[in-house]
């Protein structure tokens with residue numbers, strides 16, 4: 293099953309992804325931008341069109357079969373997410389538009405009720421903007437303060453410094469499980485233990501972890517966990533907030549409207565139970581169903597196998613890139629997921645991206661919604677290649693060829 297430490301899962305699975313048969317500028321598409329968004333397997337595409345063709349109705353309200361079946365499919369997907377995350381109960385799974393909305397939900401509900409003047413929220417220096425800005429907004433509203441734990445030059449969180457920043461004013465610790473810009477896998481178990489020792493809840497931004505490794509929220513004992521459907525090979529516009537039931541029950545609702553109520557009168561509204569309390573209005577029903585199918589697809593493959601495959605790709609790519617003297621890798625933590633950010637001496641990342649594109653190689657060039665990370669490493673932008681279950685070593689070779697070609701063009 294393995295050659296040179298690389299499992300061959302991509303060989304058998306590439307055919308599941310119709311877009312990978314496409315060409316760009318007359319060359320086979322080499323898609324190395326899955327950290328931005330993953331491509332979709334046929335089963336997910338089929339689930340969406342089947343639902344619209346044969347099963348479509350609004351949920352939770354209908355007395356007729358079509359609506360009841362749609363409700364069942366929607367709630368089945370919630371059970372799939374529960375299983376995927378190892379959550380204790382399906383009612384701990386809230387559907388949101390994505391990681392961004394899930395974090396905003398916690399900021400505006402938990403944050404609104406738990407934070408006051410002088411309280412602190414502790415994050416890290418390597419967060420995506422969506423795990424920075426919602427906290428800044430709630431800090432402005434409540435007088436709380438955002439505190440930032442530092443990392444070293446490899447992009448590794450300085451855990452001792454981080455621990456020293458936890459104190460009696462800290463009301464929440466919010467950390468990315470995996471950094472999107474650097475690939476660093478944070479020591480989340482230790483972080484959770486440190487915070488829980490002082491009775492502080494922890495939110496993990498799992499946008500870059502859920503697609504790439506097994507996640508067990510009960511084993512981690514994490515309080516909130518967020519991820520996005522489109523990064524786990526599911527549809528756009530859908531995501532997940534996991535929260536421990538007791539915390540979710542104590543939080544005020546996020547948005548008001550249909551479905552999130554038990555009864556409404558002009559005098560008093562009684563809110564619905566969780567999870568419905570946090571799902572106001574008609575949700576993205578098709579998106580939820582598609583997400584459930586995507587997660588079942590991943591579970592059939594096995595998250596351990598996916599993690600091993602991507603680890604093999606990362607070490608192959610790292611070795612190849614390290615061999616090019618003009619390349620410097622940004623983010624060299626010991627524990628990394630399949631993300632490799634780099635700079636090439638004398639060539640702007642956007643120019644590299646454009647040259648690669650001519651050969652069908654799709655990578656990301658920019659600040660990756662992590663401007664403080666760029667500032668920390670004193671670069672305006674990086675090139676980022678990110679790996680998924682369908683990538684191959686040949687595709688990394690195509691990237692390396694693109695880098696060598698660019699160096700030649702610019703020298």
Ligand SMILES: Cc1ncc(COP(=O)(O)O)c(C=O)c1O
Pocket residue numbers: 327328389390391392393420422423468470471472497499500520661
């Ligand atoms: C670490 C991390 N957090 C949050 C997000 C935001 O996810 P979304 O845009 O799907 O809400 C991303 C997206 O790139 C991410 O990489």
